[in-house]
Amino acid sequence: MKIAITATAQSLDAQVDSRFGRCPYYLIVETEDLSFTALANPGVSQGSGAGIQAAQFLADKGVQHILTGNCGPKAHQTLAAAGISVSVGCSGTVREAVEQFKTGKLPAASGPSVGGRFGAGSGGGRGRRAGRQ
């Protein structure tokens, strides 16, 4: 089974990056033999819609499942339309996450794990609206 993991670097021993749309790399791993390819995230500095773009990118690669930390509502909706399932709350190294997934310890999430714009950093939402109305 071909799965993608959000990663901080290009190896199986890299840490899982918690941000689905704005991680630096995706590792596309074949669960049978742990063969993998590392792909730089083309939308890492995208403004709005990074998660949507990432979902399209991974759907094009033929990925069937995703392991990541958090996944927002728009990305989740796009992945669902593409028929790709997601496990959230993953941490540790990529290798550990894949092993846990293979033993069934990382079930697919039924909905988004965070609200929009998670991981957007300083360029994103200004967070100034909380007090209004």
Added chain:
Amino acid sequence: MVRVQVVVVAVVPGASEREIGWLSNGKFVTTEDFLRKTRRIAVASGKGGTGKTTVATNLAVTAVKSGLSVGYLDCDVEEPNGAVFLNPDMAMTQPVNVSVPAVDLDKCSGCGQCGRICQYNAIVPMGQQVLVFPELCHGCAGCWLVCPTGAISESRRQIGQLEVGKAGPLHVVQGLLNIGEVVSPPVIAAVKGAAPDVDLLVIDSPPGTSCPVLESVRKSDLVLLVTEPTPFGLHDLRLAVAMVRALELPFAVVINRAGTGDGETRAYCVSQRLEVLAEIPEDRQVAGAYSRGELVCDTMQQYRELYAELLRKIMPNTASMAARSA
């Protein structure tokens, strides 16, 4: 001082009829610019919390008191708070709508062209569906123009509202972006489009240097960059200066909470030959007035003079204009 002077007023070969001369920066000025009597001052800052709204509201009220007709445009549509200090009566409220795509899946062939043309990931053909994320849409019309089967039509969606009113003689226009929306330029454009015909427009811009700020400061005669003399303030001032320079807009600096910092901001302004039009001292009484929703130009003599002086610097011909409108 703002150096915008017509040095040649003559028929220039190759210029269109509406261009009547050069500005000192080598650009043409049009008759429209030349005859426009409204002076547009945008008040901006590289970051929030520098006192931008304080400067904008005090300036607007000072100008009214000096006899000018004035409009205050609150373009900080994510958090408009000028009204807190101005207490306007809003006579008119109207929705701000934008275009968004509506997809008829029965007509869709799944060709994918709409997703490829959209620069904002707002429409995504995926599997048997075409997903639309309306909050990301900029209403550019690309998707319904490119769709070969006519599956996409244009529909309308409200993203905010426009309010127009008055606080005494001061015209107040403000925009309000609905919570959860991320695309504010259409609301800002609506605010600017509702600007009254007055001597002076004070445009309270959103903080930062992104698209909404560009929309707010566009076509202004002078941008006042409000900053604080702190390392963070200076960093954001540099970004704001780069932005207004790229836009080729005349600009000047107002230092707020002066006296709190380390002099680096002033040194930067000197080295970059930036004009500092006012230094507003750090003053507990100002913070107190702010928290009570009061304007210091109303309640404190020293600030009345400070803002009157600032107004004289940005409106050199204030006296003659006031006489004309009287």
